[in-house]
Amino acid sequence: MSDQIVLKLNNRPGxxxxxxxxxxxxxDGRILFIYxxxxxxxWADHASAxxxxxxxxxxxxxxxxxxxxxxxxxxxxxxxxxxxxxLHNGRIALFYLRKNSGQDCRPWMRTSRDEGVTxxxxxxxxxxxxxxxxxxxxxxxxxxxxxxxxxxxxxxxxVSKPGDGGGLDGRSIFMMFLSDDGGATWRESKDWWxxxxxxxxxxxxxxxxxxxxxxxxxxxxxxxxxQWDSVSRDQGDTWAPLKPSPFRAPCAPxxxxxxxxxxxxxxxxxxxxxxxxxxxxxxxxxxTDRSWGRTPLVVGIxxxxxxxxxxxRLIESNPDHGYCYTxxxxxxxAVLLAYCCGGGSRSHVLQDVCIRRLPLAALYGC
Numbered sequence: 001m002s003d004q005i006v007l008k009l010n011n012r013p014g015x016x017x018x019x020x021x022x023x024x025x026x027x028d029g030r031i032l033f034i035y036x037x038x039x040x041x042x043w044a045d046h047a048s049a050x051x052x053x054x055x056x057x058x059x060x061x062x063x064x065x066x067x068x069x070x071x072x073x074x075x076x077x078x079x080x081x082x083x084x085x086x087l088h089n090g091r092i093a094l095f096y097l098r099k100n101s102g103q104d105c106r107p108w109m110r111t112s113r114d115e116g117v118t119x120x121x122x123x124x125x126x127x128x129x130x131x132x133x134x135x136x137x138x139x140x141x142x143x144x145x146x147x148x149x150x151x152x153x154x155x156x157x158x159v160s161k162p163g164d165g166g167g168l169d170g171r172s173i174f175m176m177f178l179s180d181d182g183g184a185t186w187r188e189s190k191d192w193w194x195x196x197x198x199x200x201x202x203x204x205x206x207x208x209x210x211x212x213x214x215x216x217x218x219x220x221x222x223x224x225x226x227q228w229d230s231v232s233r234d235q236g237d238t239w240a241p242l243k244p245s246p247f248r249a250p251c252a253p254x255x256x257x258x259x260x261x262x263x264x265x266x267x268x269x270x271x272x273x274x275x276x277x278x279x280x281x282x283x284x285x286x287x288t289d290r291s292w293g294r295t296p297l298v299v300g301i302x303x304x305x306x307x308x309x310x311x312x313r314l315i316e317s318n319p320d321h322g323y324c325y326t327x328x329x330x331x332x333x334a335v336l337l338a339y340c341c342g343g344g345s346r347s348h349v350l351q352d353v354c355i356r357r358l359p360l361a362a363l364y365g366c
Contacts, residue, residue, distance in 0.1 A: 003362055006336075007054065007063045007355040009035070010347070017043035017351045020136035021338050023329035024084035024092055026115045031056045031331060033063070033338065034070055034094065035353060036080040036136075043351050046099055046165030049078035053116070060329075060336045060357050070119070071110075075100040076162035081107075083139035089182060092116055095125070095139045095149070102160030102167035105131045107139075107149055109183045125149050125186050126177055131156065131168055135205045135253055137327035142210050147179040148236045150206040150218065153192070171195070171202030174220050176236045191239045193230070199223055203242060205253045209265065211305050218242075223251040227269070246309065248272040250293035255326040256306075259335070259360065264303050266363075268326040268337060271298035271312065281319050290343045294322035297339065299363060313363050315356065316341070322349030334359050 009018035021035025037052040052067035071079050077099035085093040092112045099105045106126045110119040126132055132151040140148050152172035160167035175192035179185060195202045203220035211217050216232040218239060229245035232238060247254055247269055254269040276282060276296050297316040300309040316323045321343030329336040334357050342352040 003356065003358045005354050006061055006357045009353045011038075011043065011342075011351040015039060016041060016047075017049070018353045019049075019340060019350055020081060020325035020327065021353065022082045022084040022137040022327045023336060023338070024086055024116070025329075025331065028115070029057070031060055031329070031336070032084065032116050033355065034082045034084060035338070036078075036082065037067060038078075043348070044165070045080075046077040046163070048073055049080055051079055051082060051096060059331045060334065060355065063355070070094070070116075071096065074098050074122075075104075077101070077105075077165060081134060081136045083134070083137050085139055085141060087111070087141060087182065088145055093139070093183065094119060095134070097134060098122075099165065101162050102131060102158075102165050103156050104129060105133065107132065107134045107151070107177075111183070123183065125179070125183070126151065126188075127186060128188070130154075133172065133205060135207065136325055137255065138207050140208055140210065142216075142235060144235060145180070145182075146235050147183055148208055148216070149177040149186075150208045151175055151177055152202075152204050152206055152220065170200055172204050174203035174206050174218070174230070174239075174242060176206075176208070176218075176239075178236055189239070190237050193239065193242050195222060195224075195228070195242075197224065201251050203228065204251065207254065207256060208236070209256045209258065217256075217306055219245060219247070219254055219256075221249065221251050221253055225249075225272070227254050252292070252294045252324050253326075255328055257328045257330075259301070260330050261333075261360065264301050265306055266328065266335065267300045267302070267309065268315075268328060268339075269298060269300075270294045270323065271296060271300070273312075276314070276317070279314075279317060281317055290320045290348075291318075291322040292349050294324045294349060295319055297323035297326075299337075299358070301363060311364065315358075318343065320344045324349065331357075333361065335363070
Protein backbone atom coordinates (compact mmCIF):
# COMPACT_ATOMS: atom_id res chain seq x y z
CA MET A 1 0.00 0.00 0.00
CA SER A 2 1.28 3.47 -0.86
CA ASP A 3 1.50 6.47 1.45
CA GLN A 4 -2.03 7.64 2.21
CA ILE A 5 -4.39 9.16 4.77
CA VAL A 6 -6.32 6.25 6.31
CA LEU A 7 -8.51 8.17 8.80
CA LYS A 8 -9.70 11.77 8.99
CA LEU A 9 -11.46 13.11 12.07
CA ASN A 10 -12.68 16.57 11.17
CA ASN A 11 -14.53 18.91 13.51
CA ARG A 12 -18.28 19.37 13.20
CA PRO A 13 -21.12 21.00 15.19
CA GLY A 14 -21.06 19.77 18.78
CA UNK A 15 -17.56 18.35 18.20
CA UNK A 16 -15.45 21.48 17.59
CA UNK A 17 -12.04 19.80 17.79
CA UNK A 18 -10.44 16.37 17.36
CA UNK A 19 -6.89 16.55 18.55
CA UNK A 20 -3.67 14.76 19.48
CA UNK A 21 -3.55 11.05 20.36
CA UNK A 22 -1.44 7.90 20.73
CA UNK A 23 -1.35 4.25 19.59
CA UNK A 24 -0.74 0.81 21.09
CA UNK A 25 -0.86 -2.65 19.51
CA UNK A 26 -3.09 -5.14 21.32
CA UNK A 27 -2.16 -8.79 21.83
CA ASP A 28 -4.55 -9.97 19.12
CA GLY A 29 -2.94 -7.65 16.58
CA ARG A 30 -5.51 -4.86 16.64
CA ILE A 31 -4.21 -1.30 16.96
CA LEU A 32 -5.87 1.00 19.50
CA PHE A 33 -5.81 4.76 18.90
CA ILE A 34 -6.99 7.09 21.69
CA TYR A 35 -7.31 10.81 21.04
CA UNK A 36 -8.83 13.98 22.48
CA UNK A 37 -12.39 14.62 21.33
CA UNK A 38 -13.89 18.00 22.21
CA UNK A 39 -17.57 18.60 22.78
CA UNK A 40 -19.73 21.69 22.96
CA UNK A 41 -18.88 24.88 21.09
CA UNK A 42 -15.29 25.80 22.01
CA TRP A 43 -12.07 24.22 20.73
CA ALA A 44 -9.83 26.11 23.18
CA ASP A 45 -7.20 24.13 25.07
CA HIS A 46 -9.24 24.35 28.27
CA ALA A 47 -12.68 23.61 26.81
CA SER A 48 -14.63 20.43 27.53
CA ALA A 49 -13.15 17.21 26.11
CA UNK A 50 -13.07 13.43 26.57
CA UNK A 51 -10.68 10.70 25.50
CA UNK A 52 -12.13 8.58 22.67
CA UNK A 53 -10.89 5.43 20.94
CA UNK A 54 -10.86 3.94 17.45
CA UNK A 55 -9.47 0.54 16.43
CA UNK A 56 -7.88 -1.04 13.38
CA UNK A 57 -7.79 -4.80 12.72
CA UNK A 58 -5.65 -4.66 9.56
CA UNK A 59 -2.42 -2.91 10.50
CA UNK A 60 -3.85 0.59 10.39
CA UNK A 61 -5.24 0.40 6.86
CA UNK A 62 -8.86 0.88 7.94
CA UNK A 63 -10.44 2.07 11.21
CA UNK A 64 -13.66 1.63 13.15
CA UNK A 65 -16.31 4.22 12.33
CA UNK A 66 -17.57 5.05 15.82
CA UNK A 67 -15.85 6.44 18.88
CA UNK A 68 -15.72 4.64 22.20
CA UNK A 69 -15.29 6.96 25.18
CA UNK A 70 -12.37 5.77 27.33
CA UNK A 71 -12.11 8.61 29.85
CA UNK A 72 -15.07 10.93 30.27
CA UNK A 73 -14.79 14.54 31.33
CA UNK A 74 -12.61 14.82 34.46
CA UNK A 75 -11.64 17.91 36.39
CA UNK A 76 -12.88 21.43 35.90
CA UNK A 77 -11.50 21.85 32.36
CA UNK A 78 -10.79 18.66 30.42
CA UNK A 79 -8.59 15.65 29.73
CA UNK A 80 -6.16 15.54 26.80
CA UNK A 81 -2.64 14.69 25.54
CA UNK A 82 -2.69 10.88 25.58
CA UNK A 83 0.34 8.60 25.78
CA UNK A 84 -0.19 4.84 25.41
CA UNK A 85 2.54 2.44 26.44
CA UNK A 86 2.93 -1.33 26.62
CA LEU A 87 4.69 -1.84 29.96
CA HIS A 88 7.31 -4.51 30.62
CA ASN A 89 4.84 -6.30 32.90
CA GLY A 90 2.44 -6.72 29.99
CA ARG A 91 -0.15 -4.17 31.05
CA ILE A 92 -1.10 -1.19 28.92
CA ALA A 93 -0.51 2.22 30.50
CA LEU A 94 -2.66 5.22 29.61
CA PHE A 95 -1.23 8.65 30.50
CA TYR A 96 -3.15 11.89 30.03
CA LEU A 97 -3.38 15.45 31.31
CA ARG A 98 -6.18 16.39 33.67
CA LYS A 99 -6.74 20.14 33.59
CA ASN A 100 -8.51 21.93 36.42
CA SER A 101 -7.24 25.51 36.16
CA GLY A 102 -4.21 27.63 35.35
CA GLN A 103 -2.71 26.41 38.61
CA ASP A 104 -3.49 22.71 38.18
CA CYS A 105 -2.63 20.67 35.10
CA ARG A 106 -0.85 17.36 35.74
CA PRO A 107 -0.44 13.97 34.06
CA TRP A 108 -2.42 11.00 35.40
CA MET A 109 -1.91 7.31 34.75
CA ARG A 110 -4.27 4.36 34.39
CA THR A 111 -3.43 0.77 33.49
CA SER A 112 -5.36 -2.03 31.81
CA ARG A 113 -5.02 -5.78 32.37
CA ASP A 114 -7.56 -6.69 29.67
CA GLU A 115 -6.16 -4.95 26.57
CA GLY A 116 -7.95 -1.65 27.01
CA VAL A 117 -11.44 -2.96 27.78
CA THR A 118 -11.33 -1.57 31.33
CA UNK A 119 -8.91 0.72 33.14
CA UNK A 120 -7.72 1.12 36.72
CA UNK A 121 -8.43 4.14 38.87
CA UNK A 122 -6.13 7.04 37.96
CA UNK A 123 -3.01 7.97 39.88
CA UNK A 124 -1.23 11.32 39.63
CA UNK A 125 2.30 11.26 38.18
CA UNK A 126 3.46 14.58 39.64
CA UNK A 127 3.22 14.91 43.42
CA UNK A 128 3.55 18.71 43.52
CA UNK A 129 0.79 21.10 42.40
CA UNK A 130 1.32 23.26 39.34
CA UNK A 131 0.74 23.57 35.61
CA UNK A 132 2.76 20.89 33.80
CA UNK A 133 2.46 20.30 30.05
CA UNK A 134 3.17 16.75 28.87
CA UNK A 135 2.63 16.25 25.16
CA UNK A 136 0.83 13.30 23.61
CA UNK A 137 2.83 10.15 22.81
CA UNK A 138 5.70 11.33 25.04
CA UNK A 139 5.98 8.92 27.99
CA UNK A 140 8.66 6.23 27.64
CA UNK A 141 9.77 3.15 29.55
CA UNK A 142 13.51 2.55 29.48
CA UNK A 143 15.15 -0.83 29.06
CA UNK A 144 15.82 -0.73 32.81
CA UNK A 145 12.08 -0.49 33.47
CA UNK A 146 12.15 3.16 34.58
CA UNK A 147 9.23 5.31 33.41
CA UNK A 148 10.09 8.81 32.22
CA UNK A 149 7.56 11.62 31.84
CA UNK A 150 9.02 14.73 30.11
CA UNK A 151 7.25 17.85 31.38
CA UNK A 152 7.29 21.61 30.86
CA UNK A 153 6.44 23.59 34.00
CA UNK A 154 4.69 26.96 33.58
CA UNK A 155 4.62 29.21 36.62
CA UNK A 156 1.46 31.09 37.61
CA UNK A 157 1.40 34.86 37.24
CA UNK A 158 -2.10 35.34 38.66
CA VAL A 159 -4.69 33.26 40.43
CA SER A 160 -7.16 31.51 38.13
CA LYS A 161 -10.51 30.00 38.98
CA PRO A 162 -11.48 26.34 38.43
CA GLY A 163 -12.23 25.85 34.76
CA ASP A 164 -10.12 28.86 33.80
CA GLY A 165 -6.85 28.18 32.02
CA GLY A 166 -5.52 31.71 32.35
CA GLY A 167 -2.87 33.17 34.60
CA LEU A 168 0.10 31.34 33.06
CA ASP A 169 3.58 32.46 32.14
CA GLY A 170 4.19 31.31 28.57
CA ARG A 171 7.83 30.59 29.43
CA SER A 172 8.36 27.08 30.77
CA ILE A 173 11.21 25.00 32.14
CA PHE A 174 12.49 21.59 31.03
CA MET A 175 12.19 18.76 33.59
CA MET A 176 11.48 15.05 33.93
CA PHE A 177 9.47 12.88 36.33
CA LEU A 178 10.63 9.34 37.03
CA SER A 179 9.16 6.12 38.42
CA ASP A 180 11.05 2.93 39.23
CA ASP A 181 8.06 0.93 40.50
CA GLY A 182 5.77 0.82 37.48
CA GLY A 183 4.09 4.15 38.20
CA ALA A 184 3.15 3.53 41.85
CA THR A 185 5.36 6.44 43.01
CA TRP A 186 7.03 9.31 41.19
CA ARG A 187 9.84 11.78 41.79
CA GLU A 188 11.25 14.81 40.04
CA SER A 189 14.58 14.59 38.23
CA LYS A 190 17.52 16.28 39.96
CA ASP A 191 17.98 18.82 37.16
CA TRP A 192 15.70 21.29 35.50
CA TRP A 193 16.69 23.89 32.91
CA UNK A 194 15.44 27.30 31.80
CA UNK A 195 16.24 28.79 28.39
CA UNK A 196 19.32 31.01 28.93
CA UNK A 197 18.29 33.73 26.45
CA UNK A 198 15.41 36.21 26.32
CA UNK A 199 12.38 34.32 25.08
CA UNK A 200 8.61 34.22 25.20
CA UNK A 201 8.54 30.42 25.13
CA UNK A 202 11.27 29.04 27.34
CA UNK A 203 11.68 25.28 26.92
CA UNK A 204 8.24 24.00 25.93
CA UNK A 205 6.81 20.53 25.21
CA UNK A 206 9.92 18.41 25.87
CA UNK A 207 10.43 14.86 24.65
CA UNK A 208 12.89 12.04 25.26
CA UNK A 209 14.19 8.91 23.51
CA UNK A 210 16.57 6.23 24.75
CA UNK A 211 19.74 5.87 22.70
CA UNK A 212 21.90 2.77 22.44
CA UNK A 213 23.79 2.27 25.67
CA UNK A 214 22.39 4.15 28.66
CA UNK A 215 22.18 7.66 27.22
CA UNK A 216 18.89 9.54 26.94
CA UNK A 217 18.38 12.25 24.33
CA UNK A 218 15.98 15.04 25.25
CA UNK A 219 14.67 18.05 23.39
CA UNK A 220 12.25 20.98 23.69
CA UNK A 221 10.65 23.48 21.35
CA UNK A 222 11.58 27.17 21.57
CA UNK A 223 10.89 30.44 19.80
CA UNK A 224 14.58 30.81 18.80
CA UNK A 225 14.12 29.13 15.41
CA UNK A 226 15.40 25.75 16.63
CA GLN A 227 14.67 22.89 18.93
CA TRP A 228 17.18 22.73 21.81
CA ASP A 229 18.56 19.42 23.07
CA SER A 230 20.32 17.71 25.95
CA VAL A 231 21.57 14.29 27.06
CA SER A 232 21.34 12.33 30.30
CA ARG A 233 23.81 9.57 31.17
CA ASP A 234 22.09 8.40 34.36
CA GLN A 235 18.62 7.37 33.16
CA GLY A 236 17.15 10.87 33.40
CA ASP A 237 18.24 11.95 36.87
CA THR A 238 20.59 14.67 35.64
CA TRP A 239 20.77 16.49 32.31
CA ALA A 240 23.46 18.44 30.50
CA PRO A 241 22.63 22.11 29.82
CA LEU A 242 20.41 22.35 26.75
CA LYS A 243 21.93 23.76 23.57
CA PRO A 244 20.61 24.62 20.08
CA SER A 245 20.02 21.42 18.09
CA PRO A 246 20.32 20.73 14.34
CA PHE A 247 16.51 20.82 14.07
CA ARG A 248 15.43 24.14 12.55
CA ALA A 249 11.79 24.64 13.48
CA PRO A 250 9.12 27.08 14.61
CA CYS A 251 7.81 26.93 18.17
CA ALA A 252 6.14 23.58 17.48
CA PRO A 253 6.73 20.06 18.79
CA UNK A 254 9.26 17.54 17.49
CA UNK A 255 8.53 13.81 17.91
CA UNK A 256 11.01 10.92 17.80
CA UNK A 257 11.04 7.12 18.16
CA UNK A 258 13.22 4.17 17.20
CA UNK A 259 12.25 2.03 14.19
CA UNK A 260 12.04 -1.54 15.55
CA UNK A 261 12.93 -3.29 12.29
CA UNK A 262 16.09 -1.28 11.51
CA UNK A 263 17.18 0.24 14.84
CA UNK A 264 17.34 3.71 13.26
CA UNK A 265 15.76 6.81 14.76
CA UNK A 266 12.74 8.42 13.11
CA UNK A 267 11.81 12.05 13.80
CA UNK A 268 8.84 14.15 12.68
CA UNK A 269 8.88 17.94 12.84
CA UNK A 270 8.10 21.18 11.00
CA UNK A 271 11.44 21.40 9.24
CA UNK A 272 12.30 25.00 8.39
CA UNK A 273 15.50 24.07 6.64
CA UNK A 274 16.24 26.23 3.62
CA UNK A 275 15.82 23.27 1.25
CA UNK A 276 12.03 23.44 1.53
CA UNK A 277 11.88 27.14 0.72
CA UNK A 278 12.62 26.21 -2.87
CA UNK A 279 9.23 24.53 -3.19
CA UNK A 280 6.73 26.55 -5.26
CA UNK A 281 4.22 26.78 -2.41
CA UNK A 282 6.83 28.42 -0.15
CA UNK A 283 8.49 30.82 -2.56
CA UNK A 284 6.24 33.69 -1.57
CA UNK A 285 5.32 32.76 1.97
CA UNK A 286 6.69 30.57 4.72
CA UNK A 287 3.59 29.63 6.68
CA THR A 288 0.58 31.90 7.15
CA ASP A 289 -1.71 32.79 10.01
CA ARG A 290 -3.70 29.70 9.03
CA SER A 291 -0.69 27.43 9.51
CA TRP A 292 0.85 29.12 12.59
CA GLY A 293 4.15 28.42 10.82
CA ARG A 294 3.62 24.67 11.39
CA THR A 295 4.32 23.60 7.83
CA PRO A 296 5.90 21.74 6.13
CA LEU A 297 5.78 18.43 8.01
CA VAL A 298 8.89 16.30 7.44
CA VAL A 299 9.97 12.79 8.46
CA GLY A 300 13.69 12.28 9.03
CA ILE A 301 15.75 9.13 9.62
CA UNK A 302 19.09 8.92 11.43
CA UNK A 303 21.35 5.88 11.18
CA UNK A 304 23.90 7.18 13.72
CA UNK A 305 21.88 7.81 16.89
CA UNK A 306 20.77 11.29 15.94
CA UNK A 307 24.12 12.78 14.95
CA UNK A 308 22.94 13.44 11.38
CA UNK A 309 19.61 13.22 9.56
CA UNK A 310 20.44 12.73 5.86
CA UNK A 311 17.14 11.02 4.96
CA UNK A 312 14.26 13.52 4.95
CA ARG A 313 10.86 13.05 3.33
CA LEU A 314 8.25 15.76 2.87
CA ILE A 315 4.89 14.57 4.24
CA GLU A 316 2.69 17.69 4.23
CA SER A 317 3.34 21.08 2.65
CA ASN A 318 0.09 23.04 2.34
CA PRO A 319 1.02 26.59 3.42
CA ASP A 320 -2.56 27.25 4.61
CA HIS A 321 -2.60 24.30 7.04
CA GLY A 322 -0.61 23.46 10.14
CA TYR A 323 0.68 20.00 11.10
CA CYS A 324 1.74 19.13 14.64
CA TYR A 325 1.45 16.91 17.75
CA THR A 326 2.40 13.76 15.89
CA UNK A 327 1.99 10.26 17.36
CA UNK A 328 4.34 7.64 15.90
CA UNK A 329 3.56 3.92 15.77
CA UNK A 330 5.11 1.06 13.78
CA UNK A 331 2.88 -1.62 12.26
CA UNK A 332 4.22 -4.39 10.04
CA UNK A 333 6.31 -2.73 7.35
CA ALA A 334 4.84 0.74 7.82
CA VAL A 335 4.70 3.65 10.24
CA LEU A 336 1.45 5.28 11.36
CA LEU A 337 1.52 9.02 11.97
CA ALA A 338 -1.43 10.72 13.68
CA TYR A 339 -1.27 14.51 13.70
CA CYS A 340 -3.30 17.70 13.81
CA CYS A 341 -3.94 18.92 10.26
CA GLY A 342 -6.41 21.80 10.37
CA GLY A 343 -6.31 25.03 8.43
CA GLY A 344 -7.64 26.66 5.30
CA SER A 345 -11.07 28.27 5.41
CA ARG A 346 -12.95 25.62 7.42
CA SER A 347 -10.88 25.14 10.57
CA HIS A 348 -7.81 26.09 12.57
CA VAL A 349 -4.66 24.01 12.99
CA LEU A 350 -5.74 22.09 16.11
CA GLN A 351 -9.35 21.34 15.18
CA ASP A 352 -8.80 18.34 12.86
CA VAL A 353 -6.67 15.21 13.14
CA CYS A 354 -5.72 12.52 10.64
CA ILE A 355 -3.82 9.22 10.53
CA ARG A 356 -1.34 8.63 7.71
CA ARG A 357 0.15 5.23 6.87
CA LEU A 358 3.61 5.28 5.26
CA PRO A 359 5.55 2.21 4.05
CA LEU A 360 9.01 2.26 5.63
CA ALA A 361 10.54 1.27 2.31
CA ALA A 362 9.25 4.50 0.81
CA LEU A 363 10.83 6.54 3.58
CA TYR A 364 14.17 4.83 3.01
CA GLY A 365 13.84 5.40 -0.74
CA CYS A 366 13.71 1.69 -1.57
